[in-house]
Amino acid sequence: MNDLKTLTDAIRAGSEVAFEAFFRAEFSNVAFFVNRYIHDRCQAEDIAQEAFLALWKHRDNLDTERNLRNYVLTIARNRALNWLRDVIARQGGTLEAHEALIHSRILQDPEVDQRIDALETEQMLARVFNSLPEKVREMFRLNREEGMTYTEIAAKHGVSTKVVEYNIVLALKAFRKALPDPDF
Amino acid sequence: MTDEQIIRYIKGELDESERTEVVSWIKSEDCNFRHFSKLQLAETFREMEHEALSDEEAKERLAAAGWPDTANQKWKKKSGWLSIITRIAAILLIPLTVVGVWTISRKNGQIKYLTESTNAERIIPIQDAASSTYIVHPGVQGDVILPDGSRVRLNSASTLKCPDRFDEQARVVELSGEGFFEVEGNPDWPMYVKTSKGLTVKVTGTRFNVSSYENDPALKLTLVEGSVMVIHEATDRQYKVLPNEEMVFYDGRPTLPHKQEVDVLPAIIWKDGILLFENTQMPEVIKKLERWYCVDIIPQDPAIMEMRFTASFESESLTRVLQLLKITSKIDYRIEGKQVFLTR
Known part of the structure; x- marks a missing residue:
């Protein structure tokens, strides 16, 4: 879980690079998950977007021990539940309302938590890494293979230390432990 | 309805009709709902490894959602109140999911235990208080937290009856079916798990599995840690079970239990949602599948x-289990509604 912890740390510390990579890597899964319960693709994508933004908004309170994916899926699930409740209240008696009732019952089942907890993180982390900007991955390689310090890397790429500090270093930090393979 | x-x-x-x-x-039927729910979750989570979005797509979506404008306020310190509220909200989320389990099958009712004998030295105390009955239907498992904080995971088709408050003398519950118990330790406050087979399990703090289905020919107790005593009610005879031991009491000769050292994992793995058969005889396989999938299985040969049969399953559909059975054991099957016919 160390790798995840550092990714959470990076987002918590405000790394937009890390957040964007996480968004790219996980958006489809969250939207897919929501859509399986609300059967409305557009709405599902909206809910997924909101969930990610809520994660970003509340990043100060992120629990580093908790899996980021759990966090975002839990928010998405609660929003999906609100949406389903709305359907039940407004369209009572219709087929859609019956379906909403069935799906809201499933979504409230503790098995959903268990299944979310059981999701593998390895593939997700690989996706997040591949979603990082080319430049960041290149810097990662320099750091790993050529043993360059962050300051040296910043100088080489002509970026300010501040940029390195708030964006790149944090994103790198997130994957230093996660992906020890220098081929990346 | 086919899977x-x-x-x-x-x-x-599917179309509307x-x-x-x-x-x-x-x-x-609730049973159908459970089956659907199981399949729904399995299907959904099986596909949870989608590709990442393209860079452009991600940028577009983020822009549509107001990013990174929302981000520009990120260095502003949040007010103390807001952060407290989010923390409270996070805490509230957890109990909400737990409540879901409790409401499944909570029934309230006064019950009294048999009091026909007036033994001064009653080995198993009587609990005289309002009680709740937890019923877990076939095809599903359930968690119960007892009034003392002990936890019980109930396997499919099981019932647990327990008082709303334990009395000071002892903690008495009644089990029919199978449960994995994690009992809060207290040597002065024993817990008694009564079963319909005339046997009671006495513990003071331990983790164990007890299987006592009425349609099974035996009660099986497997101890993970601590120590337990099984009491034969009619004779007050007591049998001690040690960790990594399994004791089987066959119906008809309950005072001659069979004890052996075992690997406890196969006996308790059901609580992690895994259905395991290790060279298991078909009558037992059939009973487990019936409880697990909420069907009637009728062997026609x-x-x-x-x-x-030897195999292990985790969230596979019944059809897949039956297919495997067909391949490995040459047992053919036919599903008709909630009945499964096995032929050769």
């Missing part, structure tokens, strides 16, 4: 009952 049709429903491939049909099937 194939249900999966098509889950994937959104077909959907109506599936929905009314799900709503007709006596030779089937003589066979054994």
Whole structure:
């Protein structure tokens, strides 16, 4: 879980690079998950977007021990539940309302938590890494293979230390432990 | 309703009239709902490794959602109140999910235990208080937290009766079916798990599994840690079980239990949602599948009952289990509603 912890740390510390990579890597899964319960693709994508933004908004309170994916899926699930409740209240008696009732019952089942907890993180982390900007991955390689310090890397790429500090270093930090393979 | 049709429903491939049909099937019985729920979750989570978005797509979506403008305020310190509220909200989320389990099958009612004897030295105390009964239907498992904080995971088709408050002398619960108990330790406050087989399990703090289905020919107790005593009620005879031991009390000769050292994992793995058969005799396989999948299984050839089966399943559909059985054991199957016929 160390790798995840550092990714959470990076987002918590405000790394937009890390957040964007996480968004790219996980958006489809969250939207897919929501859509399986609300059967409305557009709405599902909206809910997924909101969930990610809520994660970003509340990043100060992120629990580093908790899996980021759990966090975002839990928010998405609660929003999906609100949406389903709305359907039940407004369209009572219709087929859609019956379906909403069935799906809201499933979504409230503790098995959903268990299944979310059981999701593998390895593939997700690989996706997040591949979603990082080319430049960041290149810097990662320099750091790993050529043993360059962050300051040296910043100088080489002509970026300010501040940029390195708030964006790149944090994103790198997130994957230093996660992906020890220098081929990346 | 076939699993194939249900999966098509889950994937959104059905038209309105077909959907109506599936929905009314799900709503007709709780058992059907459980089966649907199981399949729904398995299908959804099986596909949770989608590719990442392209860079452009991600940028577009983020922009549509107001990013990174929302981000520009990120260095502003949040007010103390807001952060407290989010923390409270996070805490509230957890109990909400737990409540879901409790409401499944909570029934309230006064019950009293038999008091025909007036033994001064009663080995198993009487609990005289309002009680709740937790019922877990076939095809599902349930968690119960007892009034003292002890936890019980109930396997499919099981019932647990327990008082709303334990009395000071002892903690008494009644089990029918199978449960994995994690009992809060207190040597002065024993817990008694009564079963319908005339046997009671006495513990003071321990983790153990007890299987005592009425349609099984035996009570099986497997101890993970601590120590337990099994009391034969009619004779007050007591049998001590040690960790990594399994004691089997066969119906008809309950005072001659069979004890052996075992690997406890196979006995308790069901609580992690895994259905395990290790060279298991068919009568037991059939009973487990019936409870697990909420179906009736009818073998139509006596030779089937003589066979054994080895496999482990985690969230597979019944059809997949039966297919495996067909491949490995040459047992053919036919599903008709909630009945499964096995032939050779």
